[in-house]
Amino acid sequence: MKWMIYGATGYTGELITMHARRMGYKPVLAGRNKQKIETLANRAELPWRAFELDTPDSIAEQLDDIDLIINCAGPFEITAPPMLEACLKAQTHYLDITGEISVFELAYSLRKRAVEAGIIICPGVGFDVIPTDCIAARLNAQMPNATHLALGFDSSSRMSRGTALTGIRRLGDGGAVREDGKIKDVALAFKTRRINFGDGDKMAMTIPWGDVATAYYTTEIPNIEVYVPASPKLIKRMKRLNWIRWGFKIPLVRQRLEKKLAKQPPGPDKKEREQHYTWVWGEARNAQGDIITLREKVENGYTLTSRGSVELTIYILRNKLQPGFYTPSRLYGAKLIDRFLVT
Incomplete structure (x- = not known):
């Protein structure tokens, strides 16, 4: 199945990209800056595409062949609303690494539409939260x-x-x-x-x-x-x-x-x-x-974010889960934290 990291050239987005690559996965890298995305994609030997978050319709066109996206482009109060709408249109699972309360509340408000679209919406798949x-x-x-x-x-x-x-x-x-x-x-x-x-x-x-x-x-x-x-x-x-x-x-x-x-x-x-x-x-x-x-x-926190976001991505793509809104522990179980413990 095909998944995308949007905002891949940001600090955390690049950490997620490199962790995914080390694990043998090949996500599509994406972002607004064509030159930066192409440079990173060439270094990581991964496919890429560049597009703005102008309208939900234009974003949905870019997600037509994408099963899941991790949004790493903040501020999420700006990027999440159009991308969530696009994911509902394109029937693409939506994850992000936000810690912004307003984004969690928006995502929760879309829970019924997520079920209708057959997608999972799970924001906060990093250290937040x-x-x-x-x-x-x-x-x-x-x-x-x-x-x-x-x-x-x-x-x-x-x-x-x-x-x-x-x-x-x-x-x-x-x-x-x-x-x-x-x-x-x-x-x-x-x-x-x-x-x-x-x-x-x-x-x-x-x-x-x-x-x-x-x-x-x-x-x-x-x-x-x-x-x-x-x-x-x-x-x-x-x-x-x-x-x-x-x-x-x-x-x-x-x-x-x-x-x-x-x-x-x-x-x-x-x-x-x-x-x-x-x-x-x-x-x-x-x-x-x-x-x-x-x-x-x-x-x-940043190491946990790079590992946690990829962990939940693969979990969603490999399992037949009920669509809707989730928090990380409701999606995977509280045992998820055990994967990141330091002894």
Whole structure:
């Protein structure tokens, strides 16, 4: 069966491409820049095509012979809507590596149309949100009456440019949590607490991570928060940003920040990825006050993304699965995280 990596020349897209090649697969590489795509495809000895994401109809024409696509081109709030529509038209399975809450919500809203089209829609098939989604599923299995779920991760690895750019776009909107089943926009660093993610007790703050959307569809737990470690100084800075975060919505301000980020390295190199693993943590609580906690040490987020996205691609293409919307753990099972554990 034929599958495509769109956005293959980006930092993470290239990692996925090279991992697929090492595994002996031959995906079609695609993107907007013909010269970059052709150069990468020649180096990897893979087929390629270049096209813009102008309209769902024009994209669908490019997907006519493609069984599955992994969208690696962000910001996904821009690229996912037309590509999802195109996949529904072309009857092409859709995966992406987003961590953007709005994209998960859009994908979920298309669940009935996915069934009608006979396709699988599963966004977040990378570090966002495979490991935390699997932790959520295992906590839910151990405490099916949980009313509150907290998830988080601790990594010293640098962010890629793409991840940083997405973060800038989100700053203007603040944070997000789920309360009583509904996603709620909140302040940056809305809540703080001390957490042992697996590497000692640390101060942490809430962030608008993708699990605020996906963990609810995995577990139906109505109250969800996601945390990362943060120094008191950083927490104080984030709280101050709440007073001026509207400024990040001004195009000129955002363009200047994006231009500055464009000068940074694309992401952590191979040595850094090998040295910096990630602790993933989760905590479930029920109405009686009972608490259970899980911790796992997994590969560097970008390594996990390259492996996880290919793993789920091949799983879909090799198995006869029911069409519809999925989170990674609902598609493959919570055992998926076991493939990325670090001992």
